[in-house]
Amino acid sequence: MGQRIVVRRVLRGRTGPSGGPAFTDVLGTCLAWDADSCLVERADGEKVRIALADVVSGKPVPPRAPARMRVSSRDAEAHTAALWPGVETAPLGAWVLRSETRPSGRLLKRANSCLAMGDPDRPVPEALATVAAFYAERGRDPLVQVETGSEVEAAVAAAGWAPLGVGDAELWLASVSRVRRALPPSATAPATPVELSVTGSRAVVSAGSGCDPVAEGHAAVDGDWVGLHGVTVDPSYRRRGLGAAVVARLLGWAAEQGALTAWLHVEAENPGGQAFWERLGFAAHHSCRYYVPGAPSSASAGPVSR
Structure with missing residues (x-):
C-alpha cells in the first residue's frame, strides 16, 4: 500500500x-x-x-517530480546571475546576453556568454548575428550557452556554429534541508576550522590560513535559491571532510537567508564530483553546452573557465 x-x-x-x-x-x-x-x-x-x-x-503512477525539478532549464540557469553581480546583461527575447564589466583573471563562460534558452523572438541566425555584434563591441569572442539536445541547440548548429569542446556541464538541484541532513556530523566540526565571509547576498567559506586556503567555496542567494560555486579542496587535504565542511557552512548560512533549493554546475567529465553531490541528495536537472561561430580555435582568447 x-x-x-x-x-x-x-x-x-x-x-x-x-x-x-x-x-x-x-x-x-x-x-x-x-x-x-x-x-x-x-x-x-x-x-x-x-x-x-x-x-x-x-x-x-510514478511519483511526481519535486517542484524544483519541474522548473524550466532557462529559469534554473537564470539564478546563476546572482553569483556575479558585476555582469552586464541585455535581453534578446528570452535569451540573455551577459558580459563581465570588470573581469579579474580568466573570463568565466557563464558570465560571458549568451544564455540561449527559450525563444529569441526572431530567427535564430538573426539572433546569433546580434550575439556576435554584442561581444564584438566589447572585444570578446561570441559564445552561446544552450541546453544539450534542445531545439535551440539544433538551430544554432544548423546556423554554422560549433561546440566549443570544453565546459559541458550539468546543472544539479537539491533541497537545502535534505542536503544538510545528509552531511556527516563531522561537517559541522571539522579538524581544520572554516571561516565564513559574507557580502550582501554572497558568501565565501575558506579553510586554512593565508591567501591560499586548503579548501573553499562560494555561494549566492537569489530568492529562495542558493547557488554553490568553486567548491574545491587542495589534493593533499582531501578525504578529511573539508569539502563537506565547506558545503555545511555555506548551506547553513543560506538556510538562514531563507534558501530552500540549492543548485550547482558539475562538469560532465567529472564522475568524482558527480558522486560527491549525488551522495548529498543532488540530482541532475539538465545539461548545457557552449557554441562558437564556425570551428572553435584552440588559440581563442574567449572564455575558458567554467
Whole structure:
C-alpha cells in the first residue's frame, strides 16, 4: 500500500458521450485493496472506496517530480546571475546576453556568454548575428550557452556554429534541508576550522590560513535559491571532510537567508564530483553546452573557465 495509482471505474446508471457506459478516473494513493474493493486517497485528502466489480483498469503512477525539478532549464540557469553581480546583461527575447564589466583573471563562460534558452523572438541566425555584434563591441569572442539536445541547440548548429569542446556541464538541484541532513556530523566540526565571509547576498567559506586556503567555496542567494560555486579542496587535504565542511557552512548560512533549493554546475567529465553531490541528495536537472561561430580555435582568447 502507499503506491500512487490511477483507477478507471464504471459509473453505474450513467451514460457516456458515445451512448455506452460512463467512466471516470481516480488518481491518488492506494490505502487498501481487498477482495471486494480498493480505497484511494486523492491529493485533496478525499478517500474514495471503489468496488472491484466497477474497476475497468488500474496502474501505478510514478511519483511526481519535486517542484524544483519541474522548473524550466532557462529559469534554473537564470539564478546563476546572482553569483556575479558585476555582469552586464541585455535581453534578446528570452535569451540573455551577459558580459563581465570588470573581469579579474580568466573570463568565466557563464558570465560571458549568451544564455540561449527559450525563444529569441526572431530567427535564430538573426539572433546569433546580434550575439556576435554584442561581444564584438566589447572585444570578446561570441559564445552561446544552450541546453544539450534542445531545439535551440539544433538551430544554432544548423546556423554554422560549433561546440566549443570544453565546459559541458550539468546543472544539479537539491533541497537545502535534505542536503544538510545528509552531511556527516563531522561537517559541522571539522579538524581544520572554516571561516565564513559574507557580502550582501554572497558568501565565501575558506579553510586554512593565508591567501591560499586548503579548501573553499562560494555561494549566492537569489530568492529562495542558493547557488554553490568553486567548491574545491587542495589534493593533499582531501578525504578529511573539508569539502563537506565547506558545503555545511555555506548551506547553513543560506538556510538562514531563507534558501530552500540549492543548485550547482558539475562538469560532465567529472564522475568524482558527480558522486560527491549525488551522495548529498543532488540530482541532475539538465545539461548545457557552449557554441562558437564556425570551428572553435584552440588559440581563442574567449572564455575558458567554467
